[in-house]
Amino acid sequence: MKKVGLVVLSLLLAAPVLQAKDKEEDYKVVVVQGENGNYQYEQVVNVEGVSKEEMFKRAKSWIIANMKTEDNNIRFDEADLSITNTATVVMKAASGFNWAITHGLVNFKLNLMFKEGRYKIIIDNIAVQAAYADGIIETLGYDQLQRNNKPAKHIRKEVNEKLLSVATQLENAIKSGNKAKDNW
Numbered sequence: 001m002k003k004v005g006l007v008v009l010s011l012l013l014a015a016p017v018l019q020a021k022d023k024e025e026d027y028k029v030v031v032v033q034g035e036n037g038n039y040q041y042e043q044v045v046n047v048e049g050v051s052k053e054e055m056f057k058r059a060k061s062w063i064i065a066n067m068k069t070e071d072n073n074i075r076f077d078e079a080d081l082s083i084t085n086t087a088t089v090v091m092k093a094a095s096g097f098n099w100a101i102t103h104g105l106v107n108f109k110l111n112l113m114f115k116e117g118r119y120k121i122i123i124d125n126i127a128v129q130a131a132y133a134d135g136i137i138e139t140l141g142y143d144q145l146q147r148n149n150k151p152a153k154h155i156r157k158e159v160n161e162k163l164l165s166v167a168t169q170l171e172n173a174i175k176s177g178n179k180a181k182d183n184w
Contacts, residue, residue, distance in 0.1 A: 040124035052114040062173035073082040100133035
C-alpha cells in the first residue's frame, strides 16, 4: 500500500513540472506591442552593397510574385521608396482536447520603407479569422488573442510563425535579388 501511495504522490508532484513544460513557447515571438499600443512586427534589416532603389525593385518583384491579389491592393510609391500591401496567409488546422480549429486566416498590412544600406519592415493591423469544428467562426484582432487557452495559444503561434516566414522570405528576396523566381 505504501508503494501505491508513493507512486500516486510522485505523479501528483510531477504534474506541475509536466504542465510547466507544456507552457514553454516553441516558437519565436515576433509580434509585440509597439509604442503606440498596437501589436506589430517591426524590424530594420541591413543590406550591404545594394542601393535603396534596387532593394525597392526586388521587394516589388517579390510582392507581385507572391502577394498580388485580384483587387490589386498593393501601393508602390516610387518617389518615397515605400510599399504598402494588405495580405492574407492561411493558418494550419489544429485540435486538442475539447477544441478544434478547422481552418483560419491571418490578415495583415505590410509596410516597407527603404534607405541606403537598409530597409524597415512593419507588419501591423493583424486580424485573425478562425473557424472551429462546432461551426463558430471568430474574427479577432491580435490584441484580443491574449487569452491563455489552447486555441488562442495555437493562433498566436501560427501568426508569429507565418509573419516571420513572410519577413524572412522577403529579406532573402531583397538580399539575393529573387534569383529563384523563374526556376520552375
